[in-house]
Amino acid sequence: MARPSERDRRFEPGLPRFSTGVSAVSVLAVFGFVASDPVSLAFAVVGGLAVGVGLLRRIEFALTAGVGGLFVAVLQAGADGSPEWVLGATVPVVLAWVTARHALRLGAQVGSVASTLRVELVHTVSVVVLVTAGGGIGYLVYRSVTGTPSPLALGLLLLAVVAFTLSLR
């Protein structure tokens, strides 16, 4: 009769702590941004719960839908507010989504035993830099076109956004 001589280690998918933490803090930041509007807060809480479920149960759909809920909450809260506010409140939404997805991928590919902090730090920092730079440039363009009397110019800029999105897919 052969018995296993010892328990060998099996691969266990894990959830990297740092990215999960960044994601959770971002979700809380969104709560803070929209706390003044009960309807938005309701959207944000449902979205935040979905993000939590997506992370813990590794369901990407729940994660993306949850972040969608957070974004809707921000738009709802900022519909009458300034565009700067919407821009600022969207940063944690983007960060929550990006770091949570990264955490899921890392967890599935590397597991819970190996250290992942270094990669998570690099990824989070580069995403923050990218988002800040992109948002900053967008904001500058926006400031330069506000108050324009030409709706055609805005229409053309929308066309440009869609065209660039298509070419960058």
Added chain:
Amino acid sequence: MRRRRIPTIVGLLAISAGVLLLALPELGGGLLPRVAATLLTVGVGAAAVVLAARELFDSDDPELRLPTPESRPQYRVPGAAFAERLDRISTVGRRAADDADEWDGARERTPRERVYASLHELGVDVLGRTDGDTPGAAADRLAGGEWTADETAAAFFADGLCPPLPRRASLPLVRPELPMVERARHAVAELAERLSTDAPDSASRLAPVETMGDGAAQGEYWPTAELPRTRSTGRTRRVAVAVLLASAGGVVMGVPGAVLTAAFGIALAGAARIWEPTADIELTRTLEPRTPTPGATVEVTVTVRNVGETTIPDLRLLDGVPAGLSVRSGSPRLTTALRPGTERSFTYALTAVPGTHAFESPLVIAGDFAGARETVRTVAVTDGHDSLACGFERRSDDASSPREQATQMPGQQKAGVTGSGVEFDSLRAYRPGDPASRIDWHHRAKTGDLATVEFQEPRQPRVAVVVDARRAAYVAATPGNVPAPRHGASAAYSVADRLLDDGVPVGIGTVGAGDCWLPATTGEAHREAIRTRLAGDAAVPWTPPEESTQIREAVDDLTARLDPDVQVVVVSPLCDDDGVDLVRQLEGAGHGVSVVSPDCTDPSTVAGAYAHLARENRLSTLRGHDIPVRDWDPTTPLREVQARGAAV
């Protein structure tokens, strides 16, 4: 490229026109530009929504199946088939309970009939061996129920196949164990108890079938056929959907902030286009110790160095742990970010098992800065060790041969043919050309006729060791343990090594996996060839073969290669009836066959105890046909078993 160029040009033109309009607002006045602006906004907004929807329903790049270097392929546990059959009884039984159907219709053999038949056979065998009952008497005792004090176990044989269902079984959502399954469990436990093996507790329920391994269903151990590959993580696609929806929604609802958030998406998607995920790395690996003893811990240290000129922001590495080894501590996976010229090391520990284990090519996943795309490829280890040799050493001690008939001294075996020799066999009429030394002159003096003496021809015995590596033979005590054919390879080497020491020519072959055949001969080069074949994973691989083996064909193949007087040592776990067929058909083909059987059953579970009983039954069947069988526990070295065999 053209697909991307057109939208880029359109985008640039739109931006230029927009900026021109902003600079010269008077161009945008008037009715026509207003109408154009409205049409443009609505049209582009609608197009954005449609495109977003299309992107949404596009599927991502298919996920790559990454290997799991931590553990071996998951093998089947002996008795898994029995557990599945009991499970099937439960399913069918519940369905019958749910549908208020008949228990058994006029079908051929229901699962419960099959379970009954196999357990009945085992019961008769066990009672015959423990109490000396004849098969008929044993069957009567089973039917009478007086063979055991356990009423539930006795009821299995005495009460028929359709015990009444408990009322609870008919309730929705309640899934009690069906009486038939419980009785079968108890019967197995009682029979195992009689054979005084460490029997399962009859109160313990059946382990779920899923925990018993699924053989080769999981596919290749180290899948690299689709590599290298650059794949999208799906981020850009989702970002594109969000940007399109947010811009369209923002314009329609008049929320400029929403349109503005598109900038985030364009930044993320743009970054993904700028940086290619690449990783120019070098790997070195060291093993300590290089030649461990079985069961020892081997420390593996892998060093990754960035030899490119750019920073690698996201590097994930899976070291190619050989299929036969499992990780004891640490992780063979690494994530890191590396500046040019820097390096990083990681260490993990493996448990050594016998064999020559070649490491697989490590797998590298390199991501870009934005985490939008990743390249998956294999890298070669440029420096250091890429294989580990354990066990399969020459033994210098002496012990018996595997079978008494496999004589060690040349000339002891009776070849069944006559000719020159020393032992008298017969006298025949002289034929011209017979040597004068063999003419019987006494016979000539007595009768006047010439006659020639025939002696028994001495012949050196030859042995072929055949390892059973059929798909069905790939069983292990627990799903992640060493499979029986690999124990078989160790045993085969041990047997061959000893016979070669005794000067007996030995050949080796396999049935099932691999196509290994070395004809029987002697010599150090041959010994080394046998060692290389059996220790490596070409002849007896760590992953089960895809196809199951037809015994008839396998025996035909073997007998075509074997000379008629070659003795065969079959190394088989005997965990299915085909293993017995293989041995008996080889015996039937005229070869002297003996069996070495590594025991991979675990009698402490119900399924394992069933497998143990069934294997004992097969062993006694073979012994009943005068085929010597060595029952070998793979946790002890085979030479001890052989030494015990010699002493008996």
